[in-house]
Amino acid sequence: MSAANQLAALIANMFATGLLDDQFQQLQMLQDPSAPNFVSEVVTLFCHDGERIIGELAKLLDKPTVDFDRVDAFVHQLKGSSASVGALKVKNTCIQFREFCQQKSKDGCLKTLETVRINFYELRGKFQTMLQIFQVGGDVRGGHPQLAMGPVGDAGASDPRLFPQEVIQSGGIDGAACWDDAYSTPLSEWRN
Amino acid sequence: MAVAEARGGEFPVGMKVLVVDDDPTCLLVLKRMLLDCRYDVTTCPQATRALTMLRENRRGFDVIISDVHMPDMDGFRLLELVGLEMDLPVIMMSADSRTDIVMKGIKHGACDYLIKPVRMEELKNIWQHVVRKKFNENKDHEHSGSLDDTDRNRPTNNDNEYASSANDGGDGSWKSQKKKREKEDDETDLENGDPSSTSKKPRVVWSVELHQQFVNAVNHLGIDKAVPKKILELMNVPGLTRENVASHLQKFRLYLKRIAQHHAGIPHPFVAPASSAKVAPLGGLEFQALAASGQIPPQALAALQDELLGRPTSSLALPGRDQSSLRLAAIKGNKPHGEREIAFGQPIYKCQNNTYGAFPQSSPAVGGLPSFAAWPNNKLGMTDSPSTLGNVGNSQNSNMLLHELQQQTDTLLSGTLHNIDVKPSGVVMPSQSLNAFPASEGISPNQNPLIIPSQSPSFLASIPPSMKHEPLLGSPSPSTSLLGGLDMVNQASTSQPLISSHGANLPGLMNRSSNAMPSPGISNFQSGNIPYVVNQNAIGVSSRPPGVLKTESTDSLCRSYGYIGGNTSVDSGLLSSQSKNPQYGLLQSQNDVSGSWSPSQDFDSFGNSLGQGHPGSTSSNFQSSALGKLPDQGRGRNYGFVGKGTCIPSRFAVDEVESPTNNFSHSIGNSGDIVNPDIFGFSGQM
Numbered sequence: 011m012s013a014a015n016q017l018a019a020l021i022a023n024m025f026a027t028g029l030l031d032d033q034f035q036q037l038q039m040l041q042d043p044s045a046p047n048f049v050s051e052v053v054t055l056f057c058h059d060g061e062r063i064i065g066e067l068a069k070l071l072d073k074p075t076v077d078f079d080r081v082d083a084f085v086h087q088l089k090g091s092s093a094s095v096g097a098l099k100v101k102n103t104c105i106q107f108r109e110f111c112q113q114k115s116k117d118g119c120l121k122t123l124e125t126v127r128i129n130f131y132e133l134r135g136k137f138q139t140m141l142q143i144f145q146v147g148g149d150v151r152g153g154h155p156q157l158a159m160g161p162v163g164d165a166g167a168s169d170p171r172l173f174p175q176e177v178i179q180s181g182g183i184d185g186a187a188c189w190d191d192a193y194s195t196p197l198s199e200w201r202n
Numbered sequence: 203m204a205v206a207e208a209r210g211g212e213f214p215v216g217m218k219v220l221v222v223d224d225d226p227t228c229l230l231v232l233k234r235m236l237l238d239c240r241y242d243v244t245t246c247p248q249a250t251r252a253l254t255m256l257r258e259n260r261r262g263f264d265v266i267i268s269d270v271h272m273p274d275m276d277g278f279r280l281l282e283l284v285g286l287e288m289d290l291p292v293i294m295m296s297a298d299s300r301t302d303i304v305m306k307g308i309k310h311g312a313c314d315y316l317i318k319p320v321r322m323e324e325l326k327n328i329w330q331h332v333v334r335k336k337f338n339e340n341k342d343h344e345h346s347g348s349l350d351d352t353d354r355n356r357p358t359n360n361d362n363e364y365a366s367s368a369n370d371g372g373d374g375s376w377k378s379q380k381k382k383r384e385k386e387d388d389e390t391d392l393e394n395g396d397p398s399s400t401s402k403k404p405r406v407v408w409s410v411e412l413h414q415q416f417v418n419a420v421n422h423l424g425i426d427k428a429v430p431k432k433i434l435e436l437m438n439v440p441g442l443t444r445e446n447v448a449s450h451l452q453k454f455r456l457y458l459k460r461i462a463q464h465h466a467g468i469p470h471p472f473v474a475p476a477s478s479a480k481v482a483p484l485g486g487l488e489f490q491a492l493a494a495s496g497q498i499p500p501q502a503l504a505a506l507q508d509e510l511l512g513r514p515t516s517s518l519a520l521p522g523r524d525q526s527s528l529r530l531a532a533i534k535g536n537k538p539h540g541e542r543e544i545a546f547g548q549p550i551y552k553c554q555n556n557t558y559g560a561f562p563q564s565s566p567a568v569g570g571l572p573s574f575a576a577w578p579n580n581k582l583g584m585t586d587s588p589s590t591l592g593n594v595g596n597s598q599n600s601n602m603l604l605h606e607l608q609q610q611t612d613t614l615l616s617g618t619l620h621n622i623d624v625k626p627s628g629v630v631m632p633s634q635s636l637n638a639f640p641a642s643e644g645i646s647p648n649q650n651p652l653i654i655p656s657q658s659p660s661f662l663a664s665i666p667p668s669m670k671h672e673p674l675l676g677s678p679s680p681s682t683s684l685l686g687g688l689d690m691v692n693q694a695s696t697s698q699p700l701i702s703s704h705g706a707n708l709p710g711l712m713n714r715s716s717n718a719m720p721s722p723g724i725s726n727f728q729s730g731n732i733p734y735v736v737n738q739n740a741i742g743v744s745s746r747p748p749g750v751l752k753t754e755s756t757d758s759l760c761r762s763y764g765y766i767g768g769n770t771s772v773d774s775g776l777l778s779s780q781s782k783n784p785q786y787g788l789l790q791s792q793n794d795v796s797g798s799w800s801p802s803q804d805f806d807s808f809g810n811s812l813g814q815g816h817p818g819s820t821s822s823n824f825q826s827s828a829l830g831k832l833p834d835q836g837r838g839r840n841y842g843f844v845g846k847g848t849c850i851p852s853r854f855a856v857d858e859v860e861s862p863t864n865n866f867s868h869s870i871g872n873s874g875d876i877v878n879p880d881i882f883g884f885s886g887q888m
Contacts, residue, residue: 033319040234040322048234056227086271087225090297093319094228 013146020140029133034096050144053137056095060130063088067123071116081119082111088126099129214329215240218262222252222280223269223295228318232267232295235325249275253283260288264332267316270296270303278310282460285311286453289339291331295320342449408450415439416450425458 024030041048063084070081089104091097103126110118219241223229229245236243244263246252249272256263266284270277281292294307297318307315313331316324408416419436420428430448437447 033321036235036319036321037231040231040238042238045234045237052227052230052234055230059225059227083271083273086297090225090269090271090318091227093297094225094231096319 013143017140017143020136020143024133024136029099029129029136030096031098032096033093037096047144050141052095053141056091056097057134057137059091060088060100060134063091064123064127064130067126071120071123076114076116076119078111078114078119082108085111097130097133100126100133103129213333214326216242217329217332218242218264219244219267219328220252220256220263220265221245221267222249222272222277223247223267224249224272224274225269228269228320232320232325235320235322238322239326241325241329248272249277249280253280256284256288256290260290263290265313265328266290266292267295267328268292270294270298270307278306281307281310281312282457286457289335291335293328293331342445412437412439412442413450416447416454420451420454 021030021034025034037049037052067081067084067088070077070084085104085107089101089108092100092104103122107119107122107126110122219236221229221232221236221243223232223245224247226247229247233243233245244255246255249268252266252268253275256266266280268277268280272280277294277296281294284290284292291313292311293314293316294312295316295318296303299317304315313335314328415437416433419433422436423429423432428451430444430451433451434442434444434447
């Protein structure tokens with residue numbers, strides 16, 4: 011399967027399973043020739059930061075007396091990051107987490123921390139796959155039916171219908187075979 | 203985006219945004235989005251550093267977007283400080299959408315509150331806040347002088363109210379008024395011109411000295427009895443209007459209140475260095491005033507003291523002013539502690555290095571200011587949380603500072619006193635607004651409130667560069683963001699146009715000298731179409747010699763200011779070149795400040811054409827009135843930035859515009875007493 015296809019499929023899957031939401035789509039749209047690696051950067055940053063926060067949370071909750079204010083602050087930060095990236099599941103878990111913090115329930119927090127960890131790592135795994143595909147040439151804008159339009163990366167091929175042709179012309183792609191009706195844009199990245 | 207396009211008049215393009223958020227992911231996303239909106243973005247993960255940056259370069263930014271929850275400083279605190287010191291629009295942002303938190307943000311003065319994840323659509327509209335703010339400020343100023351009542355109803359509480367109403371009341375009403383104002387269609391007003399305001403007065407920049415005078419007056423009267431009118435009389439500053447005092451008093455009260463609350467509640471992690479004219483003075487002055495008058499709310503005082511004592515670091519930072527004032531107070535025996543005095547809620551400058559570049563500068567520049575360097579201010583931004591800054595060091599520093607302050611205070615006081623007669627009021631430039639968008643060049647420089655047109659030496663002479671320079675009364679408050687060292691510095695130098703400080707950050711600086719750039723921010727917008735903004739600067743502009751202006755947008759701005767008063771001839775040059783600016787000020791043509799310039803801008807020798815500007819010219823905004831179109835260098839700049847040389851923020855210009863170019867220049871610059879900031883306003887494009 012072509013990278014573009016893979017990417018598109020991956021991203022579509024992430025949307026479908028509730029890992030990602032519209033915000034991610036916004037990020038995809040923000041990527042353009044002047045910022046060709048935007049999504050990769052954001053995703054990478056999120057993964058690092060999220061991991062750091064989860065580590066901090068684990069440490070804080072590991073203490074005999076838990077400082078719930080600090081825990082809440084970190085959860086809030088993670089919530090903000092995940093919201094900015096479009097990490098829906100992680101964000102929702104953070105919301106739950108905050109409630110436990112308000113209640114000062116250590117057990118509740120610990121349990122939710124686990125859930126956050128699981129969700130985060132699940133998302134991170136997929137993000138890492140995504141990053142690999144990006145490197146191979148996948149188009150970050152792919153994978154979402156609504157993102158069909160618009161030039162992607164350097165492609166500037168706004169017309170999805172043209173895509174296959176362009177792809178073929180670029181010579182580096184499987185050709186029309188890569189194209190799925192659902193994903194009209196992405197391939198432009200191939201050329202990169 | 204093509205420059206041409208930008209010039210073409212897309213007003214918000216190039217607007218300078220500062221984003222503060224400790225979350226790197228969010229910062230990156232927001233940056234990208236803002237860049238896509240074609241704004242000029244600066245990101246900063248630390249609030250303290252952001253505050254420092256702002257203090258150093260007040261005009262460098264048009265709007266701030268800040269997160270609420272940050273480790274080194276509470277977002278609300280930053281909001282307050284920025285509002286007080288720099289009076290820039292601040293937009294809060296958070297993943298927290300609870301109503302009470304949002305309410306808190308609004309009450310602290312946030313122009314808007316965005317919930318994360320922030321979407322592009324929301325960011326696309328943030329320019330409205332900048333414009334609105336400028337517009338309102340101009341209006342306020344305009345009315346402040348001439349029409350006491352008419353305009354006052356909105357923006358500032360009545361003087362009487364200040365005296366009697368509790369802070370809360372005032373606060374609330376003020377805030378609600380402010381919000382209301384924001385919500386109302388300011389734009390409409392702009393377009394309609396300014397019906398009531400006769401002339402847009404440039405914003406008064408509350409330099410340290412001025413603030414000190416203010417505080418002294420308040421102390422003398424007693425915080426409860428301090429009514430704007432009496433304060434004004436006591437201060438005896440030419441060109442200062444009751445409105446100016448009233449609004450400043452309001453802020454001061456708010457500040458005091460906040461300090462009290464803060465102290466009563468949680469100690470503020472950061473004590474913003476008072477430097478910023480507003481903030482600082484309040485902090486320090488607050489005590490002083492309070493102390494002096496013996497009216498310090500026990501709670502506040504205690505809180506402050508605790509804070510001060512408790513936190514060695516932060517408290518020390520006394521905002522330059524505070525310190526000096528404190529010292530005075532101390533000297534008077536009010537406060538034994540140096541610390542106490544200093545501590546006021548205000549930003550504490552950590553003695554440690556002067557982070558503020560401005561600061562040191564200011565002192566030298568300022569005639570009187572004693573080396574504030576001693577003054578911690580450096581930390582201005584930093585002081586905030588003791589933890590963050592090397593508080594430890596502060597204590598030492600603070601002590602030193604105290605000493606120095608004392609010395610300085612004495613010196614300053616005397617020094618400042620002389621200087622105080624500054625025109626500041628007049629001169630006060632819209633400083634803030636100028637930061638406005640860097641129209642393409644980033645001209646915004648003119649932000650200096652005092653737009654002392656470098657060009658016209660007379661001005662400079664007459665107007666002490668932003669009063670700011672004037673040795674801060676005793677208080678080294680370097681941070682004074684208001685003038686932020688920058689002002690001072692620039693002002694002192696004024697004589698030269700700031701030059702395109704572009705750097706976006708510089709903007710403030712730049713203008714300083716050159717012109718009182720029109721009100722902040724707005725002027726910078728390139729707007730070609732910005733109705734209001736542009737012209738502000740323009741007003742003063744006329745003086746610019748055509749040659750000068752044209753050159754660079756930024757430079758021109760500087761220049762334009764300089765001209766204000768001076769050369770009519772220039773105007774023509776400028777104006778003529780501008781001719782494009784159609785109506786409003788410049789928006790249209792590059793330089794044209796278009797902002798509000800009244801449609802017919804035709805300038806004839808600059809002053810005249812504006813004519814319509816004056817009255818007709820948007821006068822409402824400042825913008826066009828005077829300059830109608832500051833012939834910007836041709837660049838689309840007009841935005842009104844100040845820097846561009848074209849228009850000076852309408853604030854200033856507006857009124858002046860009336861008279862034919864000469865008048866403008868005269869009115870603006872010539873008069874020497876810059877009282878009308880309008881003149882200075884034009885930084886931008888004319």
